[in-house]
């Protein structure tokens with residue numbers, strides 16, 4: 001059962017359009033084949049049989065008439081008079097003999113029925129030739145007056161134009177299928193549009209979208225637009241609230257700084273002012289996090305160029321950074337992303353690596369479907385059970401590890417993750433196999 005469904009799945013088309021088309025067209029096709037086979041087989045064979053029977057009876061009557069006549073001359077005379085009303089061509093050959101035989105073309109479907117019916121009805125030795133004359137059957141029948149040759153028009157035994165039904169059926173189904181294809185295309189388009197807009201939103205882009213199409217599809221579209229608006233509102237609200245809080249905290253902090261400046265310096269005030277400036281630094285980071293890179297629009301960016309820029313910035317600050325670029329799609333290097341945001345994301349990872357390790361390498365890989373920035377270092381790394389934890393805002397491991405290398409806030413990785421997610425991408429932390437420290441990888445879809 002599982003295997004059957006697996007095979008079925010392999011052969012059923014994947015897109016909705018093709019599936020719907022298949023559901024629509026397959027029954028029509030099947031019905032046509034069944035109707036064509038059954039109807040043509042039964043109907044035309046039946047009709048041919050009946051018509052051939054009538055012809056055979058006429059010939060039997062003619063034969064019985066000429067056999068009752070005294071001689072061949074009288075028979076010929078009679079044949080001449082009845083040939084026209086019956087529509088046959090007769091000729092009598094008194095000295096001939098019949099070799100029972102039947103020739104017909106392979107493709108002559110009704111020929112078999114004709115042959116059988118004539119033999120059944122006449123019950124005499126006869127030779128049938130359905131090949132020589134295209135529109136006549138040549139029958140030679142043995143009688144007491146010799147061999148009677150009859151040329152019977154095929155028309156009298158076949159239903160005329162049997163292909164007409166097929167032609168009509170095919171034409172109509174082609175027309176209907178074309179109409180169905182056009183309608184289906186129009187029905188599937190809004191669903192495709194919805195999918196495009198939804199995945200763009202997942203990557204942080206808000207494309208214009210007007211729900212259209214069938215009732216259900218439109219409802220899904222409206223629900224999506226509502227949801228998108230709600231999410232956007234919520235994000236705005238969060239940003240506004242966080243930046244409001246940070247902003248309000250700044251004023252008392254500035255006052256404290258002023259007060260500290262006028263107090264006589266002592267070890268206590270020095271500590272206090274260090275605390276105050278640390279708080280200020282934290283607030284700055286916090287504000288940056290809350291604000292995010294909101295408002296920046298996606299633009300076509302060359303990731304390799306971006307990576308070079310980051311490496312150059314690090315070099316200017318006196319730190320060396322090995323850059324490894326791998327481009328799988330040399331023809332198309334531009335990726336649509338929010339440049340500043342992505343730069344900040346990678347810079348955060350690089351800053352961590354530079355803070356914790358000595359040797360740092362930045363890799364950028366441009367694939368057909370995604371772009372990856374990998375930052376590796378030879379620092380202490382992050383133990384596997386902590387990797388999820390450090391992605392949370394305000395999480396720092398250094399205090400627990402007794403290190404005090406960088407006086408961070410613990411927002412760098414959360415911001416990086418946030419930016420990756422807003423592009424529909426991901427951020428993963430691993431152990432660097434090459435350098436032994438942390439390997440942070442941002443993967444963004446293109």
Ligand SMILES: Nc1ncnc2c1ncn2[C@@H]1O[C@H](COP(=O)(O)OP(=O)(O)OP(=O)(O)O)[C@@H](O)[C@H]1O
Pocket residue numbers: 285348352353356357377379380381382390395396397398406407408409410411412413414437438
């Ligand atoms: N390359 C690394 N090697 C070892 N530990 C790291 C590395 N990167 C991050 N960590 C650990 O993860 C914690 C969180 O990093 P995150 O960048 O979020 O904050 P931070 O660097 O402490 O502060 P900031 O907000 O200034 O970046 C760090 O405190 C550190 O303990």
Ligand SMILES: [Mg+2]
Pocket residue numbers: 348351352408411412413
């Ligand atoms: Mg950091």
